[in-house]
Amino acid sequence: MxxxxxxxxxxxxxxxxxxxxxxxxxxxxxxxxxxxxxxxxxxxxxxxxxxxxxxxxxxxxxxxxxxxxxxxxxxxxxxxxxxxxxxxNPRGRLKVACPVSFGVHALSPVTARFLTAWPEMTLDLVLSDKTMDMAEEGIDVMIKVGELEHVNSLVARRLAAYRSVICASPAYLERAGTPVHPEELTDHRCLGFAHPLAGSEWSLQQGGKLIKVPVNIVMAVNNGEALRSAALNGLGILMQPEVLLAEDLRQGRLIPLLPEYQPLAKPVHILTFADRQQLPKIRLYVDFLLQHFKETLVLHKG
The missing domain is CATH 1.10.10.10 (Winged helix-like DNA-binding domain superfamily/Winged helix DNA-binding domain)
Structure with missing residues (x-):
C-alpha cells in the first residue's frame, strides 16, 4: 500500500x-x-x-x-x-478556529461563500471560546476577539470591531418598563455572560467617556446562544455581540436600548503563522475574510 x-x-x-x-x-x-x-x-x-x-x-x-x-x-x-x-486554482484543507458566536453567525456563512467560490478547497472549522494553541492544535487561521498578547511568530490582520448591543424583548419592556439611563439597570433583571472577567457591572461609553454601570444579574450563562434565548423569552435585559443578535434586532424580536451609551467594542484580528501566510490557500482565505469583514462583522441579507 x-x-x-x-x-x-x-x-x-x-x-x-x-x-x-x-x-x-x-x-x-x-x-x-x-x-x-x-x-x-x-x-x-x-x-x-x-x-x-x-x-x-x-x-x-x-x-x-x-x-x-x-x-x-x-x-x-x-x-x-x-x-x-x-x-x-488553489486547493487543499484549512483548519480555522474562532469563538462560538462569531463562528456561527458571521464566519460560517462567509466561509460557505468562500467554499462555493473555491470548490477545490476544504475546511475544518473549530468553534470554541477557550484559549487554543495554534501550533499544538494544527490551526492554520485563527480569529481572535480581544486584545492581543504574545503573538510571537504570528501575523495579525485587523478586522472590523466586535460590537455589543444592549437590548430586551418587547414583552419584557412592556412588563418592566424601558430604561432611559444606565443607572436604571440596577432596577432591572439583567442577563450576563458567566466568565471570570465578567462581573456585576457593564462597561459603557458616552462621548468617549467610560462609564461602569452596576447591573442586577439574575442569570449568568457561559454561552451566548443560551443568553439570547432567555432574552427572547422575556427574562431580562441582555448585552451581547451584535453578530449574535443582528437578525433578532432586524425582526423586532429584540429592542435596542440606551442608544447614547455604547458597550465597549473589542478588537478582532486574523492570526496566521508568519512562515505560512503566503501559502495560496491561506492567503486566499484571509483576503476573502478581510474583504467581507473590513467595515462590519454583521452580514446583511439580500
Missing amino acids: NKLESMSVFVRVVERGSFSAVADEMRLSGTMVGLHIKALEKHLGVRLLNRTTRRQSLTDFGSAYYQSCRRILADIEDTESVALALHQ
Whole structure:
C-alpha cells in the first residue's frame, strides 16, 4: 500500500474518531480503512490504535506518530499548493478556529461563500471560546476577539470591531418598563455572560467617556446562544455581540436600548503563522475574510 495514503487515512481516523466516517469521507470501504491502519502497524512493528466494540483510542506511540504524520502531510500539501497556484486554482484543507458566536453567525456563512467560490478547497472549522494553541492544535487561521498578547511568530490582520448591543424583548419592556439611563439597570433583571472577567457591572461609553454601570444579574450563562434565548423569552435585559443578535434586532424580536451609551467594542484580528501566510490557500482565505469583514462583522441579507 502507498505509505502516504495510509498515513492520510490514519490521520483522518484519529480526527474523525470513526472508521466508517473516514470510509464515507475518503470513498473507501471500511475494510480498506482497516487495512491501511494494519499496514502502518505492520511496517512500524507497533500498535497505533486500541479498539474495542464501543470506542477507539491512540496508544502512546500512536499519539506521537499522529502528530508526525500530520506535520508531514501538511508540509507535502503546502508544497503542492504553492506549485499548483502557478497554473490553477488553489486547493487543499484549512483548519480555522474562532469563538462560538462569531463562528456561527458571521464566519460560517462567509466561509460557505468562500467554499462555493473555491470548490477545490476544504475546511475544518473549530468553534470554541477557550484559549487554543495554534501550533499544538494544527490551526492554520485563527480569529481572535480581544486584545492581543504574545503573538510571537504570528501575523495579525485587523478586522472590523466586535460590537455589543444592549437590548430586551418587547414583552419584557412592556412588563418592566424601558430604561432611559444606565443607572436604571440596577432596577432591572439583567442577563450576563458567566466568565471570570465578567462581573456585576457593564462597561459603557458616552462621548468617549467610560462609564461602569452596576447591573442586577439574575442569570449568568457561559454561552451566548443560551443568553439570547432567555432574552427572547422575556427574562431580562441582555448585552451581547451584535453578530449574535443582528437578525433578532432586524425582526423586532429584540429592542435596542440606551442608544447614547455604547458597550465597549473589542478588537478582532486574523492570526496566521508568519512562515505560512503566503501559502495560496491561506492567503486566499484571509483576503476573502478581510474583504467581507473590513467595515462590519454583521452580514446583511439580500
